Amino acid sequence: MxxxxxxxxxxxxxxxxxxxxxxxxxxxxxxxxxxxxxxxxxxxxxxxxxxxxxxxxxxxxxxxxxxxxxxxxxxxxxxxxxxxxxxxxxxxxxxxxxxxxxxxxxxxxxxxxxxxxxxxxxxxxxxxxxxxxxxxxxxxxxxxxxxxxxxxxxxxxxxxxxxxxxxxxxxxxxxxxxSAEDFAFSHPGGSLGRRLLLLVDDIMHTGDTMPLVPPGAPLRDALLEMTRKGLGLTGVIGADGQLAGIFTDGDLRRSLDHNIDFQKASISDVMTRHCKTARSGMLAAEALKIMEDARINGLFVVDAEGRPVGALNMHDLLRAGVV
Structure with missing residues (x-):
């Protein structure tokens, strides 16, 4: 043998x-x-x-x-x-x-x-x-x-x-x-099913769990909001209810490099305007692609009028099995 x-x-x-x-x-x-x-x-x-x-x-x-x-x-x-x-x-x-x-x-x-x-x-x-x-x-x-x-x-x-x-x-x-979507309906428990059927609405943080501050809020208040909500970001909401900007952990690190006075600065001074967003009803897999393409770890979900209805980050997508 x-x-x-x-x-x-x-x-x-x-x-x-x-x-x-x-x-x-x-x-x-x-x-x-x-x-x-x-x-x-x-x-x-x-x-x-x-x-x-x-x-x-x-x-x-x-x-x-x-x-x-x-x-x-x-x-x-x-x-x-x-x-x-x-x-x-x-x-x-x-x-x-x-x-x-x-x-x-x-x-x-x-x-x-x-x-x-x-x-x-x-x-x-x-x-x-x-x-x-x-x-x-x-x-x-x-x-x-x-x-x-x-x-x-x-x-x-x-x-x-x-x-x-x-x-x-x-x-x-x-x-x-x-189609691939039809296949996903036959495999809802698989990774393909999660990627093709799961919507951002199914996993996003809504209501009081959304980190939001007004545009005139002191930067220190925005940091406290980020800490309380634990998503690594906060949205800045304008008087019209629309998302005016976003401030993230990455923005915080950049602010430190520019010696921003955290006691005096307003969130409007350091926020990112025209930020990337997802739309309500969008597939979670599409939101993932937006985040990967922009190299960001979180974003807000907005409605047709641009008003924030939810927020999610990469950890939410990981927990949902989309990544």
């Missing part, structure tokens, strides 16, 4: 599976188009079924379809024969996976699927199998040889089925015009 060449074995396996996937390109023809059209016209759900390793691939296919705009779920063929057929309706489309196309547990379901009137799409390695001939479209995922040196363990065949399933899901995604 010490002399066994693991790299050579792995290289052979990868090469065989790569060649098997490449061969799928020659088999993308009318059945694939029929399968896509059938799935797009489905008024119910897509029901995926398969036994053994094909079942594992089927579960992944159902999950991929469901997360990319095609409602789908997996039904184990053995359980379907013992009650779970009730999960399938005439409005559904069934996708059945079997490398041989003659898997007993799957073939047993064919009369029931036909009786329901649900269209059947098969994914098999044998276009002349029972399952393939019963389907409105058969997607040929056959391989000349498994990567397993005994040609027994499903390896290349499961890889081609997995890739064909992905090709099917992505073709449907593109045909539906499925």
């Amino acid at each position: 010490a002399d066994f060449d693991y790299i050579a074995s792995a290289s052979r396996t990868i090469s065989m599976e790569r060649d098997a996937v490449d061969s799928l390109l020659q088999r993308l023809a009318e059945p694939f188009t029929i399968a896509c059209d059938t799935l797009l016209q489905c008024r119910g759900r897509v029901v995926v079924t398969g036994m053994g390793k094909s079942g594992h691939v089927g579960r992944k296919l159902a999950a991929t379809l469901a997360s990319t705009g095609t409602p789908a779920f997996f039904v184990h063929p053995g359980e379907a024969s013992h009650g779970d057929m009730g999960m399938i309706t005439a409005e559904d489309v069934v996708i059945a996976l079997s490398n041989s196309g003659n898997t007993a547990e799957v073939v047993t379901l064919l009369p029931l699927i036909k009786r329901l009137g649900a269209p059947l799409i098969s994914m098999t390695g044998n276009p002349q199998s029972t399952l393939a001939l019963a389907a409105v479209a058969n997607l040929d995922t056959g391989v000349e040889q498994e990567a397993c040196p005994l040609n027994l363990a499903p390896t290349s065949s499961t890889t081609t089925a997995l890739v064909m399933g992905d090709a099917l899901a992505i073709a449907l995604l593109e045909a539906r015009g499925f």
Whole structure:
């Protein structure tokens, strides 16, 4: 065993599976188009079924379809024969996976699927199998040889089925015009969901938690307001209620460099006018981009009239998982 060449074995396996996937390109023809059209016209759900390793691939296919705009779920063929057929309706489309196309547990379901009137799409390695001939479209995922040196363990065949399933899901995604925002709705707990769904309104500090001072306020009062609110900034609000400027920790450091008299200076003397702001209703990810582009750590959220309605800083975005 010490002399066994693991790299050579792995290289052979990868090469065989790569060649098997490449061969799928020659088999993308009318059945694939029929399968896509059938799935797009489905008024119910897509029901995926398969036994053994094909079942594992089927579960992944159902999950991929469901997360990319095609409602789908997996039904184990053995359980379907013992009650779970009730999960399938005439409005559904069934996708059945079997490398041989003659898997007993799957073939047993064919009369029931036909009786329901649900269209059947098969994914098999044998276009002349029972399952393939019963389907409105058969997607040929056959391989000349498994990567397993005994040609027994499903390896290349499961890889081609997995890739064909992905090709099917992505073709449907593109045909539906499925967007990143749509994807985020299916993944609200993920980082993409947070970036695409979270608004500044969901995380900003509002009301009394906003650090605000009037334009004539002494600088020392502005510093106290910054300390109390703990956001590293304070807004300067004008008589018209609009945001007149902002003073931040960075401005404080610059004021020290210019020997500002903190006892006598007014906030108007040191504030930054025409500051960067976010709009109410803006995505938190957009606010993050404003902050990154301007190299600032916080900003105010204003309404259509320029009045401050909230404030947030980089720590808020970090806590919300946007960064």
